[in-house]
Amino acid sequence: MAVGRITRFNMTSLALGLAFLYLPIVILIIYSFNASRLVNVWGGWSLRWYHEFFGDRAMLDAAWMSLSVGAVSATLATLLGTLAAIGLARGERFRGRALFSGMLYSPLVMPEVISGLSLLLLFVALNAERGFWTVTIAHTTLTMCFVTVVVQSRLTSLDRSLEEAAMDLGCDPLRAFLLVTLPQIVTAIVAGWMLAFILSLDDVVIASFTTGPGSATLPIRIYSEVRLGVKPEINAICTLVIGLIAVIIVIASFASKLSSTRGESAAPF
């Protein structure tokens, strides 16, 4: 598209759009440092609500549950999603391909109440004890589809003659993949992991369906608190989550910069 004149209209719509996206979050973060118990009266800066959170056993447990579910499910999802992306991007035509891609693309938009309900019914039918593992499986199922899309679009955009060149120079298909293709999709895989982790950390609905008594995730906790009204402690927790996500994003973007400049002299020969 034309890199044309930046008209006032363009500029205004962009600025308004971005303000709309960011302002509420900024306000939330500021108020998390509010000393006052009344959420809307500014009582000066304080870390009071952070102290409160770190003294709240139940909240900490929920946070730990969320982080571990996030890490395990994101790792599983990255593994499965990358394999699925390879199958779709390099498998050519095979029987059941349409079903496969349909199963992988539709969870991206499927309403969460449906996914949550159906997985719960499966777990009940299998007589599985609900808790950490059921939530982890549910999150893996949802987030691996996102990983698949991210990795697949990177794989299809790659120049296939690179793989041919690797074979021409003596690699069998597996080695060609490991030595030439994999280094080029590493950033997409890392991005996929982050996306999976963050989606898992964010989910209320599916976790509500698939978790058992006594193992609530952080979003479930936050959600039930929020239904009762605004609490300053929630502001602090939300700010911490935002901070964690920001750190992940920054690390990941640094890592991808580094790998693109320093390159892969550490490639496993």
Added chain:
Amino acid sequence: MSARRIFARPARLAAVAPYLWMVLFFLVPFGFVLKISLSQTAIAQPPYTPVFDVTEGRQALTAALAQLSFDNFKLLVSDDLYILSYLRSLTVAVTSTLILLLIGYPIAYGMARLPQRWQGIAMMLVIVPFWTSFLIRIYAWINILQHDGLLNQILLTLHIVSAPVVWLSTDSAMYLGIVYSYLPFMILPLYATLSRMDASVLEAASDLGASPRQAFWLVTFPLSLPGVAAGALLCFIPIVGEFVIPDLLAGSNSLMIGQTLWLEFFTNKDWPVASAAAVALLLLLVPPLVLYDRLQRRQLEGGR
């Protein structure tokens, strides 16, 4: 054997594990939803009959099949509550998608016309909120919209209103929340098609005598329709089944289908009716899902 075919075999092998996973945890569960939607409510754990046991063999299966009933679906069509919540879901989804288009298009258009080096930054700025928790973003709005929240404070000090306005638990708050949460999903596909558009096409249009406005409506907009379709589907389908946003921001006098399902499931413990509602919702979503699947496949696989 072509080079592509040499790679195809190991690639297909790689897909076996995710394939089985998705069949087990995505496809098979729908079978259970369907089955339970056809069974009867019971005060038990799990709260439905029949619970058939595969080990009891064929007879048990036929016996169970005989017990299946369409009562739950009959209930769905006879009770106003369900029909109304379906209609409301559709209205909300259509309205929100239109609002999202109206807001998202100018932003995406503005982004695509930025100088190249600014585009990446603008893109980042749009994506980052999407990475931050969606629940937190809704919560942030509750902070602002509540009775003595920031919005009312500002309006009062500016003497625009004389008494605090009720924002929370209204449809406006819900639409605001939906638009806020789904905006990146609308902007990104729109931006993707708009930024791919060849600048020379527009130059050719103006060369052939089109005014900027005409060039937009005759060239840019038609060419961006695939992005419009992708963005609209990406928003419409999940909004139909949305639960958290209406639950937190809208009033409780009319429910969306996702809320009804949740209510039946968690509060009334009526799993069969909840399942029937899910099946009906899914049926409603099949056409847009198929459309979306096509778009996705065309985009990711280059029309293979």
Added chain:
Amino acid sequence: MIGSAGESGLTSVTAGEASAEAAKPLPEPIVSDMPLLRIEGVAKSFGNFRAVDRLSLDIRAGEFFALLGPSGCGKTTLLRLLAGFEAPDEGRILLGGNDIAQVLPHERPVNMMFQNYALFPHLSVRDNIAFGLKRAGMARADIKTRVAEMVALVKLEGLERRKPDQLSGGQRQRVALARSLARRPQVLLLDEPLAALDKKLRESTQAELMELQRRLGMTFIIVTHDQEEAMTMAGRIGVMDAGRLVQVATPRNLYEAPATRWIAEFVGDINLFNGQVVGREHSRLAVATSDAGTLAVSELWPPVTKEIVSVAIRPEKVKLSRRAPASDEGASHMINRLEGVVVDVNYLGGITTYKVKLESGALVRSSMANTARLDVDAYLAGQRVVAWFTADDCLVLEQ
């Protein structure tokens, strides 16, 4: 070797072309007696489309062979068959006597230089060149010396640590060349290796490639769109059309003795006059043409068997003069004279091309070297001239 044609210096082409192949009057330089690479009746289809159609070809060790042909005629497909990226539907590919048609690409002693270079973007110049050597399990020290040798060969000293995206187009092309040469393949396949370079760089690289090939004694098969490039570099040229080899010859024979009318028109410029053989005397034919009257043409081996033929003459062999040159009867150089009016003059620097309109309305193209700086010899549009050429310079092509 079964039915090797190497001895005679001729190459076996598909049966139909064999007779046309024999029409070449000039002998070919012999590179080696033994064919290193033998392609026997190889065919490859994509769906219903035959990209390569029962093609046979022998390539001798140490040869520089060029494949020429219009876009989509199957040149790349043929190279991919040789590299192992495609498997033939029928036929055999023998390398040093062994059938390699089903051998996987990474197990073939054949390397390919890709048209888009296909350099690994995540590896440095050095690691790109070393890639194939590491796969071959070469010792570290040997790899080091070989890489240094290759870097020197393609004059990339000092750039070893750069990534491909930090190189210019010409440098990238050298890295690709070094990488494909490093394994010392028996055959190097090059798919339009110079297409992305500008004219000056292309010409100097052509010279370097020829020098390299001679020095290393390797067998090169190059695909190119550029006729001049093929003529400059290759010892032999194979012309492909619609998946078949229609002629294999030295550059000179290809130009001066094209086997068919199609090749004559594809390679260089040519004037064609359709006509009928009306007389035959010694080794001279008289061909009555509708456009240029009766033309005298020398008949070479093999004799023309058909009645309906085309007389072909290259533009640079058509001379112009203001008056008809005298010809003594019975002289060996019988001369054809065509009167007409100059309708188009194009000054191209080294040569000037003219179009002369004959009375019949047909156009004859002529090109003449600009041997003098001042244009005293030039003809002007509208001027009456005589276009003339000798019987020996004419070709007879059967339809």
